[in-house]
Amino acid sequence: MRNKKRGLQFHIAISFVAVIIALVLWGLIRTPYDPKVMDVSLKLAKSSADHLLGCDQFGRDILSRILVGIRTTLMIALGTNLIGAFIGLLVGAVTGYFGGLADEVLMRFNDAVLSFPSILLSLVIIALLGSGTYQITIAMGIVFVPSYARIIRSEFMKCRNMDYVQSVRLMGAGALRIMFIHILPNIRVTLLTSLVIGFNNAVLCEAALSFLGIGVQPPQASLGLMLSDAQAYLFARPGYALTVGFFMVFLILSFALLSDALREDAHA
């Protein structure tokens, strides 16, 4: 009975993610309208047969912008997590496996970074790099490193004294070989779930930064940026904000479900 339920959640999560991928592909192949072309006559137009989700304050087709916006948001989230997970993995592996001085130095540095609120830290880095899609990807990537490092460190600490690690050590395997060929595959569940959770955090973080006006710059589209635009017309056209909000919630919900399902499957 429980097994069946677990399977169901997994299937729901997978189909949600499939819908998102389909939307991204749709946006890649062709959008109904050019997401950057303005038309004053269509300012804040309601949804119609021509413009399914209506138009924004510059008369741009909302559906087209959402299709492109989801892609931007996803790419930023992906890039952020790749940077965060890669550097976090290196830091976590070294500190967790070796311990000692390296651990102390890197982890205290880690704690220092972690003690800043993440938005504030991203703001500082963006102030240094300038705003834009690549810049916020890098900034958020750096902000994400410490949490990955902590998680991966604890996993490596757990594994380093396992018998199988001892026995390959006794076969004369070097530290790098033990760390990345023997231990890494064994922590994949933790790594995978934290990647998916990190993905969600990145989506939210991008939305927050774009909302503040320092993330993705107009006329590009991202969900956060569109939500920020929609806010000004909340009373005139509530549908605008609701539509964008719906897609954002859908995106996060899908990945949250996926991470849950993955974790439960691994412990089944």
Add this chain to the structure above:
Amino acid sequence: MLDVIDLNIEFHDHLIPETVVYDFDLHMDPGEIVGIVGESGSGKSMSALAVAGLLSRKDMQKRGKILYQGQDLLSCSRRELRKLQGSEIGMVFQEPMHSLNPLMRVGAQVEEALLIHTDLSKEERRKRAMDMLARVELKDTERIYRSYPHELSGGQRQRVMLASALICDPKLLIADEITTALDVTVQAAILDLLKQLHEERGISILFISHDLYVVKRICSRVLVMQKGRVVEEGRVEEVFEDPKTDYTKELLASIPKIRKLRQ
């Protein structure tokens, strides 16, 4: 070939340093099977790990000498130690459940030492591994080579561990409680196998166990340890027939005897 002289092991990971092994001495000749017995916490595994060079270099202090063919394992460089590990010294652990990497195929794990210490080609490594799996009397080696550890039984896994420890023809095998987690019939089979390998290849075995019966069956000499000290040492027959210390007598008295139970 192996001489351990005045080995002291002291932990420094708490406020008060704690000594777990005092003045441990051991001499092993080539081709000898020496047993170390003692209760839990008597320091037998610690001594074995030290001989294998597996104790961390941080948080603990080791004094004395561990001479393997004249080379001191405690003072040699990491690189030299790594060269010895695997090719000269092999080790098998207690828990066959945990001593194989759950996510690697058995074949790859048996080949691991070859991959590190030799530059044989893939096919040659595979051939050596298959031969070795056959040598430890595993049937259907083709299937076992391709399977994951969870698909094997405890006894099979322990044989795989033996195969991977012996693949580079080490001259010294350290067996740390290798039969403890197995049931009695499998235990007997593994012991027979060990003895057979010993006779075929002339390897020396340092056999650690808390099971006196097992030690009696396989070893020629035995050390009895208690609270980090060696309390008695001698040929197996001497120690078992004529124990010198009270502790050894108590240990021997603790072996259950079938005749007594019947009465």
